[in-house]
Amino acid sequence: MSETAAAEEPATPDEETTPRTESVTPAAPATADDRGADSSGEAGVGEGPAGHTDAEPEAAPADTEADATAESATAEPAAAEAKPQLSEAAAELAAQKIERERIARRKAEREAPVEAGAKLSGPAADLLAAVRAVEGGGKPPAVFDAPPAPRPTVPAPAPAPERAPVAAPAPTAPPTPSPDAVQALRAVLTRGGAPEALVPQAVAALGEDAAAQLSESPWRLLAVAGVRPTQADGFARALLGADATGSGDERRAAALVGWLLAQAAAKGHTVLDAPTLESALAQYGVPDPAGALEAAVGEGAVLAFEEPVGPPVGEDEEQPVQVLVGLEGSAMAEESLAEGLARLANTFTGPADWDKAATGTGAELIRAAAGHGLVTHTGGEAARAEPRALLAAAREFGLRAVLAAHAPAADAVTVAGLLAGAEGPGRDADGQFALDLLIVLDTPQLDVETAAALVESVPDGARLVLSGDPAVLGSAGPGRVFADVLAARACPQLVSRVPDPGPIGELVSGVGIGELNQVDAPGKEVVIVPVRDAGEAVHRTVQLVAESVPRAFGIPADAVQVITPGHGGAAGTRALNAALKERLNPGPGRFGGFDPGDRVVHVPSAGRALPARVVSADAQGLHLDAGAGTRIVVPKERVESQVRHGWAVTAHQAVGARWPAAVVVLPGDAAQALSRDWVYTAFGRAERHLSVVHGVDQALAHAVAQVPAKPRTTRLTGLLRALVASAAAQPE
Numbered sequence: 116m117s118e119t120a121a122a123e124e125p126a127t128p129d130e131e132t133t134p135r136t137e138s139v140t141p142a143a144p145a146t147a148d149d150r151g152a153d154s155s156g157e158a159g160v161g162e163g164p165a166g167h168t169d170a171e172p173e174a175a176p177a178d179t180e181a182d183a184t185a186e187s188a189t190a191e192p193a194a195a196e197a198k199p200q201l202s203e204a205a206a207e208l209a210a211q212k213i214e215r216e217r218i219a220r221r222k223a224e225r226e227a228p229v230e231a232g233a234k235l236s237g238p239a240a241d242l243l244a245a246v247r248a249v250e251g252g253g254k255p256p257a258v259f260d261a262p263p264a265p266r267p268t269v270p271a272p273a274p275a276p277e278r279a280p281v282a283a284p285a286p287t288a289p290p291t292p293s294p295d296a297v298q299a300l301r302a303v304l305t306r307g308g309a310p311e312a313l314v315p316q317a318v319a320a321l322g323e324d325a326a327a328q329l330s331e332s333p334w335r336l337l338a339v340a341g342v343r344p345t346q347a348d349g350f351a352r353a354l355l356g357a358d359a360t361g362s363g364d365e366r367r368a369a370a371l372v373g374w375l376l377a378q379a380a381a382k383g384h385t386v387l388d389a390p391t392l393e394s395a396l397a398q399y400g401v402p403d404p405a406g407a408l409e410a411a412v413g414e415g416a417v418l419a420f421e422e423p424v425g426p427p428v429g430e431d432e433e434q435p436v437q438v439l440v441g442l443e444g445s446a447m448a449e450e451s452l453a454e455g456l457a458r459l460a461n462t463f464t465g466p467a468d469w470d471k472a473a474t475g476t477g478a479e480l481i482r483a484a485a486g487h488g489l490v491t492h493t494g495g496e497a498a499r500a501e502p503r504a505l506l507a508a509a510r511e512f513g514l515r516a517v518l519a520a521h522a523p524a525a526d527a528v529t530v531a532g533l534l535a536g537a538e539g540p541g542r543d544a545d546g547q548f549a550l551d552l553l554i555v556l557d558t559p560q561l562d563v564e565t566a567a568a569l570v571e572s573v574p575d576g577a578r579l580v581l582s583g584d585p586a587v588l589g590s591a592g593p594g595r596v597f598a599d600v601l602a603a604r605a606c607p608q609l610v611s612r613v614p615d616p617g618p619i620g621e622l623v624s625g626v627g628i629g630e631l632n633q634v635d636a637p638g639k640e641v642v643i644v645p646v647r648d649a650g651e652a653v654h655r656t657v658q659l660v661a662e663s664v665p666r667a668f669g670i671p672a673d674a675v676q677v678i679t680p681g682h683g684g685a686a687g688t689r690a691l692n693a694a695l696k697e698r699l700n701p702g703p704g705r706f707g708g709f710d711p712g713d714r715v716v717h718v719p720s721a722g723r724a725l726p727a728r729v730v731s732a733d734a735q736g737l738h739l740d741a742g743a744g745t746r747i748v749v750p751k752e753r754v755e756s757q758v759r760h761g762w763a764v765t766a767h768q769a770v771g772a773r774w775p776a777a778v779v780v781l782p783g784d785a786a787q788a789l790s791r792d793w794v795y796t797a798f799g800r801a802e803r804h805l806s807v808v809h810g811v812d813q814a815l816a817h818a819v820a821q822v823p824a825k826p827r828t829t830r831l832t833g834l835l836r837a838l839v840a841s842a843a844a845q846p847e
Contacts, residue, residue, distance in 0.1 A: 292318045292325075299326035307333060307354040316340060330354070334370035344371065344399055362400035368407035371399055372417055376442045380593040383827040385449050385563055386420065386441035408440065418446050422833055439830060445593045446830070448567040452596070453834035455570035456489060460606050461842045462575045463488025469508060476613075477504030483607045484509075484552070484578055491558075491601055492582040494611025495624065496773065496799060501611055502554045502582045514551040515540060519569075521557035522771035523725070523742070530555070531723060534568055547574040557771045558583035558600075562592025562722065563831070586627040588770050588796045589824065591722030599831035605839040615799075623799045629791060631819045639667065640803065646810040649685030649782045653694050656686075656780050659806050660762070661698050664776050668804050672699055673714070676774040677763035678797045679782070680789065686782035686810075691763035699762065706732035707754045715739065716761040716768055717747060724768035726761055766797040777801035778808060786814035792824040 292300070300318065301311050303326045317325045320338040328335045333351035336342050347370065352359050375395050379387050393404035401407050412419045417440050424435040469485035480501045483490045492502060502518065503526060509516035517539050520527040532538030533548070540549040553573055555561070558581040561569070573579050583597050590596070601608060615623060618636040625632040634641055644659065646652045660675045677695065682688045696702075702710030706729065709715065713729040717739055727739035727747065736750040737758060749757055763780070777800045781789070794815065798805060809815065 292323050296323050296326065300329070302326070303329050303354070307336075307350040309336070309350055313339060332366035332370065334364075334367045337370045337374040344374070363402045365407070365410065368396065368401045368403075369411050369414070369416060371396060371401060372408060372411040372440075373442070376417060376440065379828075380442060380445055383589060383593055383595065383825070385445040385593045385827075385829045385831075386439040387828055389419075389438040389440055392440055412440070417441065418443055420446070420830065422830065439828070441830075445563055448564040449594065449829065449831050450834060452563060452567040452570055453831055453838055455567065455573070456579075456600065456605065456835060457838035457842060458575065459570070459573060459577070459579050460487070460489040460839070463578065465576055467512070469512065472508035472511060475504070477501035477508075480505050480580070480609050481508050483609055484580055487607050488576070488578055489606040490578070490580045490609065491597075491606060492580060492609045492611065493585055493601070494582075494613060495584055495615040495620070495627075497613045497615045497620070498584075498611035499556060499582075501609075501613070502556060502580065505580065506552075506554055509552045515549060516552040516554070517548070517550050518554045518556065520555075520771065521560040521723075524556065524771075527556065530557075530561070530565065530569065531720065534565070534572070542572070543574070545574070546572070548572050548577075550574075550577060552578045552580070554580040554582060556582050558597040559585060559587055559595075560590050560722070560771060561594075561596045562590040563594030563596055563829070564592065565590075566594065566596045584799075586792060586795045587799070588767055588792050589827070591767065593827075593829075594831065595827045595829055596831065599829055600835065602832045603835035603839070605835050619798070619801055619803075619805050622805070623795060626791065626795045626798060626819050629820050629823075631816045640805065642804070642806045644806055644808045646782075646808055648810065649690075649784065652686040652780055652782045652808050652810050653690055656691060656763075656778055656808050657694050657698050659778050659808070660695060664778070664804060664806065668776065670776045670804065674774055675776045675778060676769065676800060677778045677780060678766055678769050678800060679763055679780040680785040680793065681765065684782065684784050686780055686785075688759075688763045688765060691780065692760035695762035696760060706737055707751070707758075709737065709754075709758070709760075714761040715758050716764055717741070717749065718757050718759075724764065726772070766793050766800075769800050770796050773800050773802050775802050776804040776806070778806045780808045781811045781815060782808075783810045783812075786811045786818075789814060789818035790822040790824060791819050794819055 296318075297314060300314055304311055304313055304317070307329070316339045317329070317336070320340070321328050321335060333354045334347045336347045336350050337344065348367075351364075351367070372392070375392060376387065389405075389408060393408055396404035396407055408417075411417050420439045420441070421436040422439055424437050428434050466486040469481050473479075473481040473485075477500065480490070480492055481504065484505055492498075494501065506516050506518045506526065517533070518524075518527040519530050519533050519539070521530060523529060528538035536542065543549045550573075553569075555569070560583075570579065581597060581600060585598060585601065589598075600606075614620060618634045618640040622632065622634045622641055625634075636642075644655050646655055656677055660672050660677060664670050664675050665672055677691055679686060679688055679691060684690070696713065700710060700712045700714075702713075704710060709729045709732075711729055711731055715727050715729055716724040717727050718724050725741060727741045730738040730740050730746070732738060732751075734751075736748050737754045739747045739749060739758075741747050777797070779797045789811065798807075
């Protein structure tokens with residue numbers, strides 16, 4: 116990678132004298148769900164919401180079927196039935212076992228887990244495997260019957276920590292169905308050839324009357340996360356028999372409309388334009404796409420909006436419009452968010468004289484916040500000092516000021532903790548935050564529903580400052596909140612002039628404008644490590660983390676973060692975590708695949724990945740140390756879906772955090788997953804040292820120069836502009 120070249124890492128003595136000739140045959144190309152664009156609302160959000168999220172709720176799953184987005188709406192092949200596969204976490208454990216055998220040349224120390232439902236066969240097994248393999252965007256899989264293999268014995272609990280552990284937040288529990296409802300649903304699923312194990316997911320998606328809904332319209336099974344159209348078609352044929360009317364069935368068309376919009380939401384869209392949606396319906400064999408869409412809107416299953424196109428026209432001219440269609444949740448959240456932002460911008464009546472504090476760092480931001488209820492602030496990592504200066508100034512003036520961030524950060528609460536009431540000032544009698552100023556870092560990570568909940572909780576007359584770096588990866592959920600607010604120009608916009616320092620800052624700044632520049636790194640702040648194949652990429656990554664970086668920079672291995680584009684593949688997070696565990700903390704994985712001392716990420720909800728370390732396990736679950744004296748207990752039934760090894764993560768999992776050193780791994784099979792915002796985010800996670808394990812040839816320069824962030828179709832900009840214009844037109 117001569118384009119970004121700083122310096123190539125000198126070979127270790129054994130490599131200088133003995134060229135490596137070992138070549139590990141890459142694994143079969145991973146699917147987009149497996150290797151994809153890691154975890155956000157883009158086509159392939161990490162494992163999961165997230166992530167996303169994986170069977171773990173971290174991000175939206177990539178979809179190689181009909182994408183239903185403006186850039187891709189390819190049809191699903193008729194024979195594309197999902198093949199049986201292990202659950203996400205089980206697949207990771209199996210991959211670790213394989214990697215350990217290859218690296219250490221010994222037998223695995225324990226048997227691979229047996230997948231629940233393995234005794235099923237045919238369509239039932241396919242359907243169960245597909246549902247259990249869903250990542251992000253959908254609900255976490257329920258806990259199925261235990262596998263026939265005996266569970267590992269959990270040792271006695273470790274001594275109690277000084278600080279009492281807190282239980283990990285439980286996902287929203289679905290309503291408990293009555294025994295009669297469960298029995299009826301089980302009977303319907305059995306008649307349709309679907310496994311009984313889908314009962315919990317079907318109840319969560321469809322409610323108490325799931326059996327009646329599926330009997331009336333078998334295609335409603337598409338509401339269950341992980342089920343695809345070909346599988347729903349087979350279920351309908353088995354259930355309806357001769358009464359099934361084929362691809363022209365109105366019930367099928369209605370279910371497909373909702374499913375396509377749900378797939379689009381998983382990739383960041385809050386709405387789709389009608390022609391794109393009709394095209395996708397046609398590719399699934401719907402004979403009258405326009406009629407099907409009109410029927411879905413008429414029945415209230417989806418919402419339609421007319422948005423003006425182009426500049427305003429004269430009174431005698433007809434304004435061109437486009438029809439946008441969306442699901443109720445995201446669409447209503449977008450409208451609520453626009454109204455909340457306009458409320459804060461227009462009802463603020465407390466301009467203050469903060470000139471005496473407006474000196475030095477953040478002076479311009481302090482002056483803007485003094486006189487406005489809504490302000491945006493953009494900048495890189497160094498610019499985060501400016502919102503902190505505003506926080507200090509506001510507190511000096513006696514204001515109740517709070518700083519909120521996506522990931523844990525100094526002097527800040529997390530957005531999730533603030534909304535849940537676990538962190539921050541709490542709420543007043545009206546249910547709104549008891550504060551005068553809320554500063555939000557990492558605003559690009561806010562999906563539209565989270566942003567709406569946040570803004571709705573800010574009281575009238577308070578100040579809201581939205582800060583972030585527009586060049587980083589977007590939110591795991593639907594929406595492009597920060598970019599839309601900036602585009603609307605509905606409030607003062609402050610652009611930081613503080614550059615990120617050093618060679619890493621220079622490199623990242625160039626990436627942000629589409630340039631992959633050569634930087635001068637006299638202290639080897641940036642090092643390029645060329646590799647020939649994925650096997651060598653794994654080898655060199657382990658060497659960098661365990662030896663080279665600690666030796667050259669005095670940075671311990673625990674402070675070095677590995678970042679790679681996807682979870683699967685021969686150099687994805689699974690393979691890298693297996694190799695790094697073998698080197699840094701070998702063990703049999705007695706606690707559900709984990710050992711004390713393992714670095715992990717805990718994914719309590721979609722789009723959130725919290726770094727932690729395994730302490731122990733007992734009857735309560737897996738005990739994690741999240742730093743700063745915070746202990747978390749993840750119940751054993753949620754370990755599989757919420758915890759994974761964390762020496763190597765995806766860029767979506769890493770966004771919002773930084774480490775003293777980062778090793779960014781770019782294996783050859785990840786070339787198609789690279790984009791400018793991914794590279795910008797990954798490179799920017801390093802503070803003192805960045806190593807790039809480079810095996811993608813010219814694909815890196817191409818991605819930086821020509822592959823911008825994927826567009827998202829949203830309505831927030833237009834809604835906010837209209838509200839601001841309406842307020843301006845009101846008489847004083």
